[in-house]
Amino acid sequence: MTAAPALAAALAAAALLLPLPWLAIAPNRLLPGEAVTAVSALGWLVLPPCLLFGVAALRRVPPLAAAAAAMAAVLLLLVLTGLAASQRLQDLSPAARAGLGIGLWLALVSGLLLAALRLADATLRDRLLLAFVMLATLAAAAAAGAFDGLSLAVEYRNRAEAVKAALLRHLALAASALILALVVAAPLAWAGFRRPRLAGPVGAAFAGMQVVPGLALFALLIPLLSALLHALPVLREFGLAAIGAAPAVIATAAYLTLPLWRGLSAGLAAADPAAVAAAQAIGMGEARITREVRLPLALPVFAAGLRVALVQAIGLVTLGGLVGAGGLGALVFEGLAQFATDLMLLGAIPIVLLALVADALARMAETRLAVPA
Amino acid sequence: MRGLPPLLLALLLALLAAPAGARLLSQALGATAEPFPADRLIGLAVTHAGLSLAGVLPAALLGIGLGIAVTRGAGQGLRPAADALAAAAQAVPPVVVVALAVPAFGFGLWPTAFALLLYGLMPVLRATVAGLESVPPDARAAAIAIGLPPARVLAEVEWPLAWPVVLDGLRVALVLGIATAAVGALAGATTLGTPIVLGLQNQNQVLVVQGAAATAALAFAAEGLLLAVAGRRAAA
Numbered sequence: 122m123t124a125a126p127a128l129a130a131a132l133a134a135a136a137l138l139l140p141l142p143w144l145a146i147a148p149n150r151l152l153p154g155e156a157v158t159a160v161s162a163l164g165w166l167v168l169p170p171c172l173l174f175g176v177a178a179l180r181r182v183p184p185l186a187a188a189a190a191a192m193a194a195v196l197l198l199l200v201l202t203g204l205a206a207s208q209r210l211q212d213l214s215p216a217a218r219a220g221l222g223i224g225l226w227l228a229l230v231s232g233l234l235l236a237a238l239r240l241a242d243a244t245l246r247d248r249l250l251l252a253f254v255m256l257a258t259l260a261a262a263a264a265a266g267a268f269d270g271l272s273l274a275v276e277y278r279n280r281a282e283a284v285k286a287a288l289l290r291h292l293a294l295a296a297s298a299l300i301l302a303l304v305v306a307a308p309l310a311w312a313g314f315r316r317p318r319l320a321g322p323v324g325a326a327f328a329g330m331q332v333v334p335g336l337a338l339f340a341l342l343i344p345l346l347s348a349l350l351h352a353l354p355v356l357r358e359f360g361l362a363a364i365g366a367a368p369a370v371i372a373t374a375a376y377l378t379l380p381l382w383r384g385l386s387a388g389l390a391a392a393d394p395a396a397v398a399a400a401q402a403i404g405m406g407e408a409r410i411t412r413e414v415r416l417p418l419a420l421p422v423f424a425a426g427l428r429v430a431l432v433q434a435i436g437l438v439t440l441g442g443l444v445g446a447g448g449l450g451a452l453v454f455e456g457l458a459q460f461a462t463d464l465m466l467l468g469a470i471p472i473v474l475l476a477l478v479a480d481a482l483a484r485m486a487e488t489r490l491a492v493p494a
Numbered sequence: 495m496r497g498l499p500p501l502l503l504a505l506l507l508a509l510l511a512a513p514a515g516a517r518l519l520s521q522a523l524g525a526t527a528e529p530f531p532a533d534r535l536i537g538l539a540v541t542h543a544g545l546s547l548a549g550v551l552p553a554a555l556l557g558i559g560l561g562i563a564v565t566r567g568a569g570q571g572l573r574p575a576a577d578a579l580a581a582a583a584q585a586v587p588p589v590v591v592v593a594l595a596v597p598a599f600g601f602g603l604w605p606t607a608f609a610l611l612l613y614g615l616m617p618v619l620r621a622t623v624a625g626l627e628s629v630p631p632d633a634r635a636a637a638i639a640i641g642l643p644p645a646r647v648l649a650e651v652e653w654p655l656a657w658p659v660v661l662d663g664l665r666v667a668l669v670l671g672i673a674t675a676a677v678g679a680l681a682g683a684t685t686l687g688t689p690i691v692l693g694l695q696n697q698n699q700v701l702v703v704q705g706a707a708a709t710a711a712l713a714f715a716a717e718g719l720l721l722a723v724a725g726r727r728a729a730a
Binding site: 433444 | 499500503519522570572573574575578579581582584585586587588589590593594596597598600601669672673676677679680681687690691693694699702703705706707709710713714717
């Protein structure tokens with residue numbers, strides 16, 4: 122047993138066996154529930170997932186089988202908890218909810234961490250295969266109604282359309298911010314490459330931007346934009362408004378300029394002077410050198426900066442919910458304002474998943490790019 | 495002196511947050527709302543700074559301890575878990591962590607305290623590991639060769655060489671902590687984020703400007719002070 126998987130497995134088992142709240146049975150979606158521990162919710166059925174977590178941490182078990190065992194334990198826990206919740210709600214009023222307690226979250230997170238640790242050296246194909254099997258099983262269980270008793274599933278059923286719309290809106294806002302940041306960062310990176318004296322101040326300005334707290338920048342853009350619109354009413358005709366998408370996209374883009382600019386600058390500097398000299402020697406012009414030598418050599422370096430910016434964009438756009446831009450953040454803040462934890466989770470969980478998926482996909486693309494064609 | 499520009503910016507923003515500055519700006523915007531009184535703003539700034547420090551400092555100490563542990567023989571098995579956690583924390587912004595912590599801890603101070611712990615721990619842990627790994631192997635080998643015990647190799651050779659990188663991590667953690675404490679206002683913590691949230695809810699732009707300028711001033715002050723500390727050490 123190596124230390125990290127053993128620790129994750131111990132955490133998952135502790136979450137199951139210690140008297141932590143596993144389910145919270147509440148009279149409706151807003152009131153806090155009465156806590157039920159895992160042992161009293163699931164009875165002796167807590168043992169099979171515990172055993173699976175233990176098996177997954179054993180060094181002798183091959184990594185792929187170990188990861189599968191950890192994922193099976195997570196799935197089993199979800200299904201068992203869903204069934205236990207339905208059973209407990211049977212005799213209560215239809216408004217009653219079974220919320221998820223901290224013990225369940227701890228077990229899920231440490232179980233998935235355990236799987237991820239055992240998969241650290243696995244090939245990409247194996248990882249994708251396992252993730253696909255896990256998601257397919259989850260979808261099948263959801264379709265069969267295994268989670269119908271859980272508060273989060275009830276909230277989702279009531280809000281499915283709003284969540285889907287918010288998800289698309291979130292992606293659109295993040296993509297717009299990424300494009301805007303690229304439009305600002307690319308010419309400045311090129312200028313800094315041509316005139317190195319410019320690179321210092323530009324980098325300092327972008328780095329200074331990162332110091333401004335997110336909440337302050339998003340909020341401050343509303344009065345700033347309304348002052349701008351007051352001075353130049355003609356901008357309204359281009360669809361610019363002081364609340365809504367504009368402040369969210371501008372503020373998010375402001376934070377993305379640094380990783381993009383760094384990636385672009387490092388990429389442009391990555392071209393081996395010898396390769397450039399060779400291109401000059403065979404008579405290539407400056408434009409052709411840039412197109413055929415510098416850009417292909419810059420691409421893999423730039424890809425890393427693009428990945429950081431992409432993942433940050435998905436997270437940062439969340440604050441747009443505060444300035445009327447919508448997106449998943451709007452669900453989070455609506456939930457916070459109503460003290461409705463399920464609604465909040467319905468916004469927050471997709472944000473985390475989107476960021477992790479975007480990171481994984483971008484890493485995949487990077488490894489592809491790094492292999493010389 | 496690298497710390498000077500952020501400190502000057504902090505001063506400018508503080509002037510903008512002060513009721514006199516905010517009143518000037520609100521007249522320019524055509525807003526009529528009364529500004530937030532200075533003494534309450536200063537009170538919030540003190541709570542904000544105190545909360546950020548109280549959350550980030552213990553977390554930073556923990557991060558340094560863990561960073562040293564995972565670069566030694568016995569703790570190396572924990573390294574993948576630390577890396578995975580650090581990567582996950584980087585992918586998720588403070589506002590999402592605060593929101594995710596609310597179901598577990600309820601409204602009030604605790605979700606913010608939890609997020610502060612996380613965002614204090616991760617940058618310092620990463621910086622400590624990076625700093626210790628950047629120590630030239632020759633320096634370490636020479637210290638061992640002259641017979642220093644492992645604890646003194648760490649204290650007298652590795653740590654002084656790693657410290658500038660660790661200090662960088664501390665600065666990032668503190669600035670991130672100030673942003674996290676601001677977002678905590680959404681989950682019921684009383685900080686400089688509170689006037690921002692109130693102003694957004696009541697469409698009071700003066701309150702928004704004051705809260706945002708004061709929060710940004712605090713962040714730039716922290717950045718400038720720690721840059722100044724780093725500069726002095728480098729010069730010494």
